[in-house]
Amino acid sequence: MIIMRNTLLMLLAILLFPIAGLAETGEWQLAKEQDGIRVYTRDIAGSGYREFKGEMMVDANINQLLGLLDDTQACPQWMHNCIAPLLLSEASERERYTYMRNDLPWPFGDRELLVHSLINQEPASGAVTITLTGIDDDALPLDAQSKLPAKKKYERAAGLQGFWRFTPEGNRQHVVYQMHIDLGGSPAPALANAQIADTPLYTLINMRKLIELEKYHQFKIPTD
Structure with missing residues (x-):
């Protein structure tokens, strides 16, 4: 999810970007704009890690978007730095x-990230929100605990909170991807x-490409 490929840039960042303290939650600031995608970041109270929000419009239906999110094994193909x-x-x-x-x-x-996700749809607007929350092992159902990797090789992220939101606007969807992750430790x-x-x-660039696959066109939104 978080890219830091260029080690030299990361070392320079120590000098160029002071570590945030316990600042109050700040206003969104435009960080990048490319190919119809806008990315904003802001300070979060009590955390040195900034929160991000990416937005775009896509020519797709909600079922396509949910189909991609439902495909766990496809995560490394589109979600930035997602593996295993x-x-x-x-x-x-x-x-x-x-x-x-x-x-x-x-x-x-x-x-490591352990994520609890929950889908909700607003009947009036048709907007779908998928909340994403980082959890500890003891918050997992019993059947899930037995499937965790047996050996602890990786440090667990200290916190994760965010969401996906898909809002219909005519024949298009307004996509919002918002997330705050506290990596903990180093870096x-x-x-x-x-x-x-x-x-x-x-992530949004890759999402826009993959939702065109036929298998996502065939996905049906979950119903209660």
């Missing part, structure tokens, strides 16, 4: 628990913040 995804449990068609890793470059170790927040905008940018 594993669906641990489906509590229902709208609720699931997933394990994945955030690929960080040497000399930093990858981060320092300033290094992550220096390139955090790349995560939603490349």
